[in-house]
Amino acid sequence: MVMQVIDKLFERMSRRTAQKMSRRNFVATLGAALAGASMLPVLPVARKAQAAEDPGVEWAKRVGAQTTDPKACNYWRYCSSDGYLCSCCGGGPATCPPGSTPSPTSWVGSCLNPDDGKMYLIAYRDCCGKDSCAQCNCLGTAGEMPTYRPQLNNDIIWCFGGSSMVYHCSSAAIVGQV
Amino acid sequence: MERAFLSVAVAALLGTFAAASTAFADETKALPDDAKLMGEQHSIAILSKPHPKRVYVLEPVFPHIVASKVWIIEGDKQELVGTLSGGYLSNFALAPDNSQLYLFDTYWSKGTRGTRSDFITFFDGQTLDIKADVDLPKGRFLVVPKKQNADITPDGRYLLSYNLAPSTSVSVVDTTERKYKGDLEIPGCGLIFPTAGNRLSTVCSDGTLLTVKWDAALKTTTHRDGPFFDAENDPVFEHAAFDKKKGRVHWVTYDGNIISADLSKDKPVIGKPWSLLSAEDKAEGWRPGGWQLITMHQPTNRIFVLMHKGPKWTHKQPGDEVWVFDGNTGKRLDRIHLKEHATSLAISQDAEPYLFTQTEKPSLVTYNVADGKEVGEMAFGISPFLLFTAGD
Amino acid sequence: MTRSMASALLAIFFSGAAISASESLPSADAGTAHESVDPASVPDVLVRRNGTVLPRVSGAAEDYARHCQGCHGHLGDSVVEVPRLKGRVGLFTHSAEGRAYIVQVPNVLQAHLSDARLAALLNWMLREYSGAELPGAFMPYTEAEVALARTHRLGSVIDRRREVIDGLVRLGVVTSPELFTFATDPARY
Numbered sequence: 001m002v003m004q005v006i007d008k009l010f011e012r013m014s015r016r017t018a019q020k021m022s023r024r025n026f027v028a029t030l031g032a033a034l035a036g037a038s039m040l041p042v043l044p045v046a047r048k049a050q051a052a053e054d055p056g057v058e059w060a061k062r063v064g065a066q067t068t069d070p071k072a073c074n075y076w077r078y079c080s081s082d083g084y085l086c087s088c089c090g091g092g093p094a095t096c097p098p099g100s101t102p103s104p105t106s107w108v109g110s111c112l113n114p115d116d117g118k119m120y121l122i123a124y125r126d127c128c129g130k131d132s133c134a135q136c137n138c139l140g141t142a143g144e145m146p147t148y149r150p151q152l153n154n155d156i157i158w159c160f161g162g163s164s165m166v167y168h169c170s171s172a173a174i175v176g177q178v
Numbered sequence: 179m180e181r182a183f184l185s186v187a188v189a190a191l192l193g194t195f196a197a198a199s200t201a202f203a204d205e206t207k208a209l210p211d212d213a214k215l216m217g218e219q220h221s222i223a224i225l226s227k228p229h230p231k232r233v234y235v236l237e238p239v240f241p242h243i244v245a246s247k248v249w250i251i252e253g254d255k256q257e258l259v260g261t262l263s264g265g266y267l268s269n270f271a272l273a274p275d276n277s278q279l280y281l282f283d284t285y286w287s288k289g290t291r292g293t294r295s296d297f298i299t300f301f302d303g304q305t306l307d308i309k310a311d312v313d314l315p316k317g318r319f320l321v322v323p324k325k326q327n328a329d330i331t332p333d334g335r336y337l338l339s340y341n342l343a344p345s346t347s348v349s350v351v352d353t354t355e356r357k358y359k360g361d362l363e364i365p366g367c368g369l370i371f372p373t374a375g376n377r378l379s380t381v382c383s384d385g386t387l388l389t390v391k392w393d394a395a396l397k398t399t400t401h402r403d404g405p406f407f408d409a410e411n412d413p414v415f416e417h418a419a420f421d422k423k424k425g426r427v428h429w430v431t432y433d434g435n436i437i438s439a440d441l442s443k444d445k446p447v448i449g450k451p452w453s454l455l456s457a458e459d460k461a462e463g464w465r466p467g468g469w470q471l472i473t474m475h476q477p478t479n480r481i482f483v484l485m486h487k488g489p490k491w492t493h494k495q496p497g498d499e500v501w502v503f504d505g506n507t508g509k510r511l512d513r514i515h516l517k518e519h520a521t522s523l524a525i526s527q528d529a530e531p532y533l534f535t536q537t538e539k540p541s542l543v544t545y546n547v548a549d550g551k552e553v554g555e556m557a558f559g560i561s562p563f564l565l566f567t568a569g570d
Numbered sequence: 571m572t573r574s575m576a577s578a579l580l581a582i583f584f585s586g587a588a589i590s591a592s593e594s595l596p597s598a599d600a601g602t603a604h605e606s607v608d609p610a611s612v613p614d615v616l617v618r619r620n621g622t623v624l625p626r627v628s629g630a631a632e633d634y635a636r637h638c639q640g641c642h643g644h645l646g647d648s649v650v651e652v653p654r655l656k657g658r659v660g661l662f663t664h665s666a667e668g669r670a671y672i673v674q675v676p677n678v679l680q681a682h683l684s685d686a687r688l689a690a691l692l693n694w695m696l697r698e699y700s701g702a703e704l705p706g707a708f709m710p711y712t713e714a715e716v717a718l719a720r721t722h723r724l725g726s727v728i729d730r731r732r733e734v735i736d737g738l739v740r741l742g743v744v745t746s747p748e749l750f751t752f753a754t755d756p757a758r759y
Contacts, residue, residue, distance in 0.1 A: 055491045062489070068615045076614070093616065104648050107640045115613030121627065121635050130290050134241035142491050146416045147321055148368035148381045149409060150342060151640055151677070155322040157267070160344075160641075161649030165320050166266065166290040167243055174617065175635055175644070176627040177607045344641060344652055345727055346676075365727045366676025384680035400725065410682045 054119055055143035056080070056111040065114040073138035077122050079111035081140045082154035083170035086127050088136035094173035096127035103128055105160040107151055108175060109143055121175040124154060128162030133169040225250065225259055225304045228276030230528035234566040235542065236270045236323060237559045243267065244290055246323075248281070249558055250306075253532055253544055253567075256554040260306055264299075267320050269328035271337060274423075276568050277303045278353070282318055282328045282339050298337055298351055310356045314349050316341050323564055324416045325470060326369040332422040333375040340370055348378065350396060360396040364388055369416055373425040373441040381429075385409035387439075389446055399444075406448045407437055415466070415493070419474030419481045419505070423569075428481050428505055430454070430472050432493045434465050436481070438505065452508045454483060454501065463487040467495040470522035470564050475531050475547070479505035482533065484523055496521045496538060502547075514550040518543055524565035534565050630687075630694035637681050638695070646699030653752050660696050660703030662734065664743040671734045673711075673719035676727060685717040692716070 056079040059065070065076040070087040077093055078085070090097035106125035113120055145152035159165045231254040237247045246264035251257065262281060269282035279301040287293040296314040301307065319327055319340045327340045330353070337351040347361040348370055367382035379389045385405035392398045407414050407429070414429040414437065421427070425442030431451075438449040455464055466472065468484040475482070481504075484497025496519040502512035520535035525547070532553060533545040540562050544553040605626040609617050612624065627635050635644070642648055646655035653659075662668035672692065673679060681688060689711040696704060724730045735747045744750075 058489055058491060067613045070616065104643060105641050105652070108636055110636075113613055116611070120624075121632070123640065132240055132243040137240070139494060141494050144491070144493070145409075146368075146381075146413055147319075147324070147327075147342075148416075149383045149413070150344075150368070151637060153321075155324070156342075157320040159320075160651060164286060164291050165284075165294065166286065174614070174622070174624055175639070176625040176632075177612070178627055178632055363726050363728065365724055366680045382680060383677070384682070398725075402723070 054110055054112065056109070056119065059140060059142040060112040060114050065112065067113060067115050071136060073136070073140070076113050077111055077120075077172040077174065078138055079140045079142040080109040080122070080144050080154055081124055081138060081170050081172050082144075083126070083137065083139075083167070084133040085136040085138055086133070086169040086171045089127075089133035089169045091127060091169065091171065093171055096171065097133065097169060100127040100129050100168040101163040102126075102171065103159045103162040106158055106173075107153065107156070109152065110178065111142070119178045121178055123173045123175045124158065125171055125173070126158045126162070127168045127171055128157075128159035129164045129166055130168050132167055135169075138170075222305075223260070225306070228303060228568050230526040230568050231532055232276075232568060233524065233534050233542070234270065234272065234279070235536070235559070235562045236268065236564040236566070237562040238267055238323060239559070240561040244286075246281075246283075247559065248279070249562065251542060251556065251558075253526065253534055253542075254553075256544065256556045258556070258558060262301060262306060267323055269318075269323050269325075269339070270564065270566060271328060271330045272566055272568065272570075273303065273330065273353070274332060274334045274569070278309070279303050279306075280330065280337055282314070282337070284318060284320065298339070300353070300356065312351050312356050312358060314339055314351070315358060316347065316349050316361050317343060318349070324369075325564060325566075326371060326416060326418070326420075329370050329372050329422070331372045331375045331378075335375045336372075338370045338372055338378060340368060342368070348380075348390075350392070362390055362392055362396060362398055364390060371418070371420060371427060371441060372422055377444065379427075379441050379446060381414065383409060385413075387446060387448070389441070389444065391444055401445055403446055403448055406439075407431055407435075407451070415471060417470045417472055419472045421474055421476040424476065426474075426476075426479070426505075428472070428474065430466050430483060432465070432490065434459075436503075436508070454485075454503065454510075463489070465490075465492070466497075467493050468497050468521045468523075469494065470524070470536075471497065473523055473525050473570070474505065475525050476527050476569065477529070480511065481505045482523060482525055484520055484535075486519070494521075497523075500533060500535070500545075512547075512550065514545060514547075516543070516545075517552060518555075522563060522565050524567050524570055526567050527569040534567070536562050536565055630690045631698075633683060633687060633691045634695055634698075637677075637683065637691070646695075650752055653750070655695065655699040657700060657703060658749065660700030660708075661738060661743055661749075663696065663708060664705055665734065665737050665741055667734045667737055669711075669715070670719045670722070671730060673716055674722060674724050674730070676724070679720050679723065684713075685720065686713040688720075689713050689716045 059079040063074040065074050067076050070093045096102050103125045106123040108121055108123050110119045110121050144154050147153045157165055157167050233251045233253045235249040239245050244266045246268035248262035250260040252259055264281045265283045265285040271280045281299045284296050296317045297311045300310040302309055319342045330337050339349040341347045347363050349361050350359040352359050364380045367380040367388050369381045370378050372378045377391045379387055382388055385407050387403040389401045390398050412431045412433045414431050419428040427439050429437045434454040435451040437451045440447040464485050464487055466483050467486050471484040473482050483501050485499045485501050486495050486497050488495050498519050500514040503510050518537040520537050522536040524534045526532045531547045533547050535543050540559055541555050541557040543555045546553055607624045607626050609621045641652045642655050662672050693710045735750050738744050739747055
């Protein structure tokens, strides 16, 4: 019961902070809250040795990644997502808001699911064709590389093949489990 | 709007809006008869001559991403003196003498849709009048703006604009002919560091450096330097401390290593990496981070880097301090404590330099490098991102 | 993007429940059995709600997903600007130049993969997306062949691609270079 209340608080707080604060403050606030409540999430042991070295692991621990609220910056799939969450704009992590279109292209990163300790490949593609949504700005940079390595960069407008190259919001579809 | 305003005024003068418009009508009536139609005549302001402490701030305006903006700030007076309005994810460049300003731009005929057009707009540096639009028929790379996605050769002759379509190339526009000349292929590379009127270096995905020289017909000769950093484990940031006139560059890596290079000849000379961080700094968790996180005071080869405490993969986290290094010796000269953490920085290239920092509030906080003291803070815009100064 | 591709994608993105459509990007090819993951075992609100079946990827398929799939697509067919792999890339292996060329494409040559892993990735990719176009006596890439091809970098990828395709026409592998056209005009996107 206590845990449920804390979970609720935590969820609400992360959603609110995600919307109103920069990620830096967001992380700091989360950290403080977590430390104060001594409820640092205990991550299951990573399945593979490789997973332990994956950039997504450190992120998941630092922000207290969760698997239930796609409207919060610390939703586990967003470890490398940059920009406005489609989830806050009338869509979802794998759904474009009405009237926007997904790009067939993406870049592929990987995030740790904090509840099973497994790594999943995530396709970061933008929903495109209308002005930027301007809700829930989040910045995850786990494993993110400069644009001379475009396959791993989250500043690029991933709208190639969309209805236009105008960025609306950022999505994060699961491609597979590794 | 104007018409509506006039009719209200006329109505007021006729006394039909007696109650609502009393004050307005009284004021108008109070004017002497012969002054009624005179008032102020509009003039158009012109910027003073460019000077080192003028800052040009490029803003992608993220909540309205199709309408970029450049704010022109007198950094010594904390005063806004003009703006440029651009399109989608514009890039910006300054002529070496600041006499012209350039926006690399993208528009759609119906705002967010319709026919796409890509071009470079030439602005007069003082009147801000538009002098030309030169088409970029190959398009341009659309990305949250970084300085080295678009630049100008040190002699001011060619504008260079990066493309990823998905083959990678650089579009070349002649500023004197005001004409697109063609594209230079740079397979598997990105970022443009122009170091002569006909030469650029570019960073490749495997950590090599490709130097491309072109002739009048854009025929290229290339030289490649073997991997000079570990592009998998410790990549160089996209922003570097760069002096295109001297061909000098200091790249910084995610883990805080500096790689200095002399790009002034056709074959670059790349130095051995050295670390910004002492063992103690590393133990404390310091690392470089931000957006435009490093710059150079060119006359003295001093390097300025935004630093924060954080683990790996916090490379975009804003800096709490600016660390100052001697680019010749690698010795740390100073630590400037920022009153507000910053994502980008730039420096004036005069003898008594000011340090300009872009905060997330957002605001522009200016410091005097000599004593690290704040000169002033100015708030403007929604998401300003890149800072440019004269000669930078 | 072709219309059918678009509608397939739209179907993927817009079908199902209001908050989130099925996000199962189907396993790369019906002919290749990827192990699938039981949705009930994936702790994620949307995967469970939608019953999305995810593929488990490893080895060369994982390398493809991480290094190539973003642009070339999980079906080997993506936007018009990106050369199609599906039903096409195998044709390059009919000539020595073509075999070398597909290693020398910058994003392949410069990939952060060892020669052995790159060879395995190329062999997987060729069979997965273009098995029917491979020569009858297709010899899989070896680590040594990849290592050798990687020592030569292309000056102009565009010119080299054209030369290689012209060579395939001369050899009678294809009747016309038109099969390989793709839009390079960025004004299209």
